[in-house]
Amino acid sequence: MSETPSSYAHPGLLVDATELVELLAGGEPPVLLDLRPAEAYAAGHIPGAAHLDLFGLSLIDTDPAPLAAFAWMIGHLLASRGVESDRTVVVYDEQSGIRAARAFWFLEFFAHSGPRLLDGGFGAWGEAGGEITTVANAPRATKWVPGRDDGTLATWQDLRDCLGSSEVAVLDTRSDGEYCGTTVRAARGGAVPGAVHIEWKQNLDDRGRFKSGEALRAMYESAGITAEREIVTYCQGGYRAAHSYLALRLLGFPRVRNYIGSWKEWGDRMDLPIEQPTPRE
Helix, strand or coil, rough: CCCHHHHCCCHHHEHHHHHHHHHHHHCCCEEEEEEEHHHHHHHCCCCCCEEECCCCCCCCCCHHHHHHHHHHHHHHHHHHCCCCCCCEEEEEEECCCCCHHHHHHHHHCCCCCCEEECCCHHHHHHHHCCCEEEECCCCCCCCCCCCHHHHEEEHHHHHHHHHCCCEEEECCCCCHHHHHHCCCCCCCCCCCCCCCCCHHHEEECCCCCCCCCHHHHHHHHCCCCCCCCCCEEEECHHHHHHHHHHHHHHHCCCCCEEEHHHHHHHHHHCCCCCCCCCCCC
16 A cells, blocks of 8 residues: 555645546546656556656756756757646656656746656556556647746755755765765765765655655654755756655655756866765664
């Protein structure tokens, strides 16, 4: 049995397989986006889903001009898959994973009012006996013009300027090796100074669904990640950071931002400070 939605402050950000069946059978079904690799989509997907693989489309310069160009590109891709302002959008991948979470974050960044993530993803859909098809769905492109909610986004300048502030917590969602600098995926290895490390995988239960609100809140609050602080999440390219962004949104945290440039930008910039934390026992 999945966790009870009432344990979240914002349960409507997720949808389970049973509810999705009802939504798809309604008068105006949601836009359904499959964020998995193309070969997975071709092997079988939820009927009506359009394929959109954003993996690999990353931003490593969050200065205004490249950020605006990147946002335009992602917004255009979403519109090409049928996204519009007045329809709910449901995103999914294999589980409650980082691909779908990043698409969810993009939609919130674009000020879309109705993004939701299929909790447990395609795996949960199959477990529930949901229909699966190999017939590709031809999406209807829209003329959707994305808005922009900068309260969901952090740039390198935002993160640099908040370092050392007691009102802001920086959340590193990467692996232990990346955090400690033993796994190097940029010009430098290590972490943003003062960052709290909770790997994104800790958000999920053993079936690939989000843990209960009680479990998530206890985990984060014990590490000093509390709703009274502004939270900036980061990883390597904004995928895992988007997952923890969503977890905190489920808990009702009012100020959460995803550093979309993440470690690839930060670690490559020699003018930005880093630290190399000691590995935990």
